[in-house]
Amino acid sequence: MKKALWVIKIGGNVIDNPNQLALFLHDFAQLEGGKILIHGGGKIATQMAAQLGIETQMVNGRRITDGEMLNVVTMVYGGLVNKNIVARLQANGVNAIGMTGADANAIKAVKRPVKEVDFGFVGDLKEDSVNQEILSKLIESGLIPVFSALTHNGHGQLLNTNADTIASALAVGLSSIYETKLIYCFEKNGVLKDVNNDNSVIQNINPSFFEELTKEGIIADGMLPKLQNAFDAISKGVKEVYIGNAAKLSDIHQGDNFGTCLSLN
């Protein structure tokens, strides 16, 4: 039987809130077995760019990563945020090792091709982007990789890469070695039946129920692509995907239901 591996992604809202981050890191530390953390960057990168007089380039409402912004992201995500999380996990007894995709050649990406928009130094992942061999060596050495949302192209160029995408690629890529469970932490308690009622969490969703919920319009807007990506990861080997509140991660190791669990069953 494969060993379990948690792949957990926290978003910027957790990073931006010191108390929430402290609680999350404490709960993350309690989680038994192999685990990987992926973190977004929060507002600090945007604030830092503003302080440095760097304007955030937007095209059609989407952010462009030019050279200056890539440097800011590398400083803030890869340095400030990542290393402080690592130091604090160490204080929680977790032997964390902070990484980007460039480190140990863990995740190799390709610069997003220029079509209507040139997104700049943004990396897209491929099927074979994740270096399973080196990551499993690190994990088997007792280390807990902590990834910031940066990859590289193998030719010396760092690339900004969506943290959700990295989390999914890691969970899929490592599913041949581990029984991977992917957890997306966000600000809500899970997938909600009633978007205005934070207690209306749907506990389990399988593919047919997903179809039903989509038809009924219960899953819509931003949640739709999130769940589509989750089921895509499941179809590629991930055992379960959880979507829930970062503040309630302790539910998982207490055996309670954490947010919404997506699986084939």
Place this chain on the structure above:
Amino acid sequence: MKKALWVIKIGGNVIDNPNQLALFLHDFAQLEGGKILIHGGGKIATQMAAQLGIETQMVNGRRITDGEMLNVVTMVYGGLVNKNIVARLQANGVNAIGMTGADANAIKAVKRPVKEVDFGFVGDLKEDSVNQEILSKLIESGLIPVFSALTHNGHGQLLNTNADTIASALAVGLSSIYETKLIYCFEKNGVLKDVNNDNSVIQNINPSFFEELTKEGIIADGMLPKLQNAFDAISKGVKEVYIGNAAKLSDIHQGDNFGTCLSLN
């Protein structure tokens, strides 16, 4: 017989010069066997602090690392400089992994005690600061650790630590497992007989010759503590210490003399 391990430190002057850095990384890649790189930060941290309106605090001509400056150092050394070096080493075929002392709990320091001066978030190393076990696991996995000048105290606090000191501690700490050779790269060709003649490199210095050179005043000023520290590292197990020009690192793998070699013989 122990395997050889190169522990190589480059200073800020190499970091600040893109051509020199590219040449150095190329030469570093050619060096056979296990190796570790430690880099200083260069002028970028000072420039970044100035851009952010953070004043460098000085007491008696020595820099103080307050909270704001620690954040800048973490961003620039631990993020921008470190991750770009790693990405570029990967492009040179080196499986580099960027680290601070917090990562993998590799180097644990203590905050410098406050005496006449409070240096702020500055870390001093102890005899047992270096985590030999995890570092040898990483090295035996084929990874090349690349350290920025940051450590942690094990209680969640990152600490700014002198890169020369980190290099020496790594070479000493790993000498029980590897035959460590410590290389300090700087802007001169080595220890010079005549400070105005860059070709007057003294090729070999042993402890008695060192005493002689010191008495004659040939070794003085900033070079004296550098060499004292080098011989201290040798007395604690390091096989050889080289001091030479970063631009000439290729001399080592070409079998030529690189700078000045300090050893017991």
